Amino acid sequence: MSIEDIESEVVSEFEMFEDWTDKYNYLIEQGKSVKPLEEKYKQPQYLIKGCQSQVWLHASYENGKIKFRADSDALITKGIIAFLLRVLSGRTPDEIINAKLSFIEKTGLKEHLSPTRANGLNNMIKQIKLYAMALKAKNKN
Amino acid sequence: MSFDIQKLREEFPVLHQQINKKPFVYFDNAATTQKPRVVIERLNDYYSNENCNIHRGDYYLSRKATEAYENSRKTTQLFINAQRPSEIIFTRGATDALNLVASSFSRKFIGKGDEVLISAMEHHSNIVPWQLACQERGAKLKIIPINQSGELIMDKYYDMLNEKTRIVAITHVSNTLGTINPVRQVIKAARQKNIPVLLDGAQAVAHMKVDVSQLDCDFYCFSGHKMYGPMGVGVLYGKEEWLEQMPPYQSGGEMISNVTFAKTTFNDLPFKFEAGTPNVADVLALEQAILFVQSLKYENIEKHENNLLQYITQELQKIDKIRLIGTATEKTSVISFLFEDIHPYDTGVILDKLGIAVRTGHHCTEPLMDFFQIPGTVRAALAVYNNKKEIDLFTEGLKMVRKMLV
Numbered sequence: 001m002s003i004e005d006i007e008s009e010v011v012s013e014f015e016m017f018e019d020w021t022d023k024y025n026y027l028i029e030q031g032k033s034v035k036p037l038e039e040k041y042k043q044p045q046y047l048i049k050g051c052q053s054q055v056w057l058h059a060s061y062e063n064g065k066i067k068f069r070a071d072s073d074a075l076i077t078k079g080i081i082a083f084l085l086r087v088l089s090g091r092t093p094d095e096i097i098n099a100k101l102s103f104i105e106k107t108g109l110k111e112h113l114s115p116t117r118a119n120g121l122n123n124m125i126k127q128i129k130l131y132a133m134a135l136k137a138k139n140k141n
Numbered sequence: 142m143s144f145d146i147q148k149l150r151e152e153f154p155v156l157h158q159q160i161n162k163k164p165f166v167y168f169d170n171a172a173t174t175q176k177p178r179v180v181i182e183r184l185n186d187y188y189s190n191e192n193c194n195i196h197r198g199d200y201y202l203s204r205k206a207t208e209a210y211e212n213s214r215k216t217t218q219l220f221i222n223a224q225r226p227s228e229i230i231f232t233r234g235a236t237d238a239l240n241l242v243a244s245s246f247s248r249k250f251i252g253k254g255d256e257v258l259i260s261a262m263e264h265h266s267n268i269v270p271w272q273l274a275c276q277e278r279g280a281k282l283k284i285i286p287i288n289q290s291g292e293l294i295m296d297k298y299y300d301m302l303n304e305k306t307r308i309v310a311i312t313h314v315s316n317t318l319g320t321i322n323p324v325r326q327v328i329k330a331a332r333q334k335n336i337p338v339l340l341d342g343a344q345a346v347a348h349m350k351v352d353v354s355q356l357d358c359d360f361y362c363f364s365g366h367k368m369y370g371p372m373g374v375g376v377l378y379g380k381e382e383w384l385e386q387m388p389p390y391q392s393g394g395e396m397i398s399n400v401t402f403a404k405t406t407f408n409d410l411p412f413k414f415e416a417g418t419p420n421v422a423d424v425l426a427l428e429q430a431i432l433f434v435q436s437l438k439y440e441n442i443e444k445h446e447n448n449l450l451q452y453i454t455q456e457l458q459k460i461d462k463i464r465l466i467g468t469a470t471e472k473t474s475v476i477s478f479l480f481e482d483i484h485p486y487d488t489g490v491i492l493d494k495l496g497i498a499v500r501t502g503h504h505c506t507e508p509l510m511d512f513f514q515i516p517g518t519v520r521a522a523l524a525v526y527n528n529k530k531e532i533d534l535f536t537e538g539l540k541m542v543r544k545m546l547v
Contacts, residue, residue, distance in 0.1 A: 020161070020494055025545060052502045052517060053486040073516065074484035075546055112490075 003095055006087050007103035014107040023108070024076070031079030037071035048127055050120030053077045057124055059131045065090050066131060070124065080112055080121055088128055093139070096132035101125070144441050150526050152177040163496030166531045171316050171344060171475055171522030172500055173366045177433050180370055183426040194418055196395050210421050213428035214411070220431045221361065222352040223378050227410040230377040230384070231424050235343040236266040238362035238377035239310075241414060242339055243270035245387040251307045253279035258301055258309040260285040260293055261512055264316050265505040267341045271310060285311070287512065291318040291467035299330055306336050313351075313361075314344035317504040317520065318467025319450075319475030321349075328358055337383060343367055347524065348446060348473045350439040353378050365423065370430030374423035377414070384410050391416040442525050446474040449523045449532065456536045461543060466518050474523035477504075483546050485517045491545060492519075495538045 001009075017023040037046075041058045048055040053074035060067045068089040072078045087103065088096055104110050113121050150156055153175045158165050167175060193200075195207040211226070218226045232238040251257065257271050261284050275282045283306075285298045293311075302309075309331050314321050328338045337359035342351055347368040353361050360379045366372040379387075389396055389407055394417040398406040407413050434442070453476055457463050466477040479485050489501035502517040503510045510517060521535065 021545065024491070024494065028545060052489075053484060054516075074486040076487045076490050 003087055003091060003099050007101070010083055010087065010103045011106045027079035027109075028075055029079075030082040031075045031077075034071065034078050034082045034085075035069070037069055041069070042071065048120045048123045050077075050123065053120055055081065055120035055124045057127055059128075061135055064092055066093065066096065066135060068128060068131075072120065076112070077121060080109055081124070083107075083109070084121075084125065084128070093132040093136040097129060097136065144437060144445070146445070146526065146528050149437075150528075152179075153526055154178065154181070156526065160496035160498075161494055164534070166497040166534050168521040168523060168527065168531070168535065169498045169500045170347075170524035170527075171367070171504075171520065173372065174347060174369050174524050175526070176371065177369055177430075179429045179433055180426045183429045184371060184422050187422045187425050192422075195421055196412075196419075206421055209425055210419065213424045216428045216431055217376055220435070221346075221376075221378055222354045224354060225381060228378055228381055228384065230379065230411045230414045231419060232362070232375045232377050233373055233420070234364040234366070234375035235341060235362045236364075236375075238375050239266050239339075239341060240270045241377060241390045242310075242360050242362075242379070242387075243274040245390045245414075246308065246383070247274035247278050247280070248388055249386060251275070251278045251280050254305060255280040255307045256283050256301075256303070256305045257281070258283050258285055258298075258306055258311075260311045260322070261287045262291065262293075262315045262318060262320065262506065262509050263310075263312055264341065264343070265507070266343075267310055267312060268508070280307070281305075284508075287509075290469050291315065291320045292469045293322055293327075295323065295326060298327065302330060302334055302336060304334075306331075306334070308337050308339060310339040310341070310360075312341040312344065314342075314348070314473050314475075315467065315506075315509075316344045316475070317477055317506045317509055317518065318469065319344075319472040319477070319522075320467060320469040321345075321471040321473060323471075324356060324358070328356060332357065344473065344475070347434065347442075349443060359383055365427040365430060368430055369433055370427040371423040374420050374427050376427075381410065384414070389413055389416070393417055395419070437525060445525060446523060449527055449529070450474040450476065452529055453521060453523065453532045453535070456532060457539075460536065460539055463539075466513055466515065474527075475520065476522075477518040477520045479515060479518050480543070483542065485519045487546050488519050488539070488542050491542045492535075492538050495534075495541065497535055497538050499535075 037056050042056050046056045046058050048057055053072050055072045057070045068085055070081045072081055155175045191206050193203040193206045195210050214226045214229050217229045223229060257275055257280060259271055271282055283301055286294050288294055313324055324340055331338045339360035340358050342361050342363040345351055346363045362377045365374040395412050396408050396416040398408045462481040463478050464481055485501040492499055500520045504520060
């Protein structure tokens with residue numbers, strides 16, 4: 001499945017819920033299902049600082065694909081992480097660089113990425129794209 | 142006599158709206174308060190009918206605006222009972238006032254090896270300017286510790302006052318905890334050693350009568366927007382004897398007396414510290430905010446807000462796993478807490494969905510969060526227009542938070 005396919009899958013999952021509480025319950029449920037990051041990765045070098053909640057991001061590169069793992073101290077942030085990883089992890093650098101991530105807007109999760117939220121998610125996406133760009137540049141050399 | 146809250150609420154247009162299809166509950170009053178009609182109308186009036194640059198033009202409207210501006214200074218003087226209008230400096234806010242004092246006072250009075258005392262519960266605005274000033278002057282910043290309830294440890298404070306202490310700068314009321322500091326004792330002890338005291342009153346003036354003459358503090362500052370006034374204006378009170386000796390902070394415009402390329406002489410107080418075109422509209426609207434608060438009477442405000450504080454504290458304690466942060470005996474209507482098992486951010490997100498505005502995070506007091514070893518709190522800061530019905534919606538909201546997140 002392409003990134004776009006998974007994005008539309010996520011969007012249709014969210015469309016099933018009419019009520020915001022159901023939507024958020026789903027988000028929270030997904031957050032709980034994220035496998036906690038081992039303590040050795042919850043270190044400053046993996047930390048993406050947000051003013052309120054923090055995100056730890058770990059990347060590994062295998063067979064041309066980048067695998068991301070992440071964790072947060074806030075559950076709702078973790079829920080959004082779950083969807084970001086579902087869409088972006090295990091992809092090639094090019095796929096990640098070109099991903100438009102329109103599902104964020106379509107699912108109504110965009111409000112969590114507004115600069116005032118200060119929850120580390122914005123920087124997480126930036127960091128994911130940076131990894132992809134760095135790996136792409138490295139592969140060219 | 143108590144006042145009619147319902148009628149009072151009518152004065153605040155912003156309160157009457159729905160957020161996420163729910164009645165708007167505004168509990169972020171320590172960040173900024175909402176504005177009553179008189180304040181909003183004053184701004185509108187000024188720009189519609191009176192706008193002119195002041196202290197300069199020799200024409201009718203400019204004279205009128207100048208007079209109105211200086212009248213607001215007088216109202217402010219009486220509001221905090223300063224001795225002279227020239228001791229009232231209009232600033233952009235409390236932060237600006239704190240920067241002014243830290244920068245100007247330190248250049249004249251702080252040198253190598255000297256000490257500045259602040260407390261462990263300060264807002265970043267009363268930490269960072271002093272940190273910078275101390276760095277520049279080679280002085281030391283000393284921190285008065287607090288106890289687990291969020292109160293100053295006064296014995297430690299007395300011990301810290303010494304011949305090297307140049308100024309004590311502490312908050313009157315903590316923005317995060319609501320603690321009302323025993324400022325009389327703080328000032329009395331400093332006075333015995335001739336050490337000046339600055340009080341950051343940003344979180345005090347909306348809730349209690351402040352009398353700078355009675356307090357005998359050397360500096361006092363507050364923001365307009367945290368006491369029902371407009372954003373972008375604040376007040377620095379300083380005793381004339383200090384302000385006269387302090388060098389200008391910013392330069393240009395009204396603050397000068399004569400300028401040649403060789404030398405500039407500076408204007409008298411208060412103009413020495415008001416460089417550039419002043420924020421006339423907001424200063425005039427601030428006057429309306431002051432008159433508004435005075436018309437409510439502090440005894441009524443305190444009584445109502447105390448009732449709210451007692452009620453919200455009692456209701457919160459009924460909810461599972463709540464940890465209150467800041468349990469001082471003397472408090473304003475600010476309550477900070479967190480769930481032991483839920484991140485404050487998550488709590489804030491769900492409350493927002495319910496139309497309830499609270500502040501979550503470190504509230505610009507990171508050292509204080511480190512002291513309590515928590516990532517942040519949820520803060521409900523109540524104002525005079527809040528009521529018990531809103532507190533009920535809030536506690537219902539918190540139960541919903543638990544239901545969804547645990």
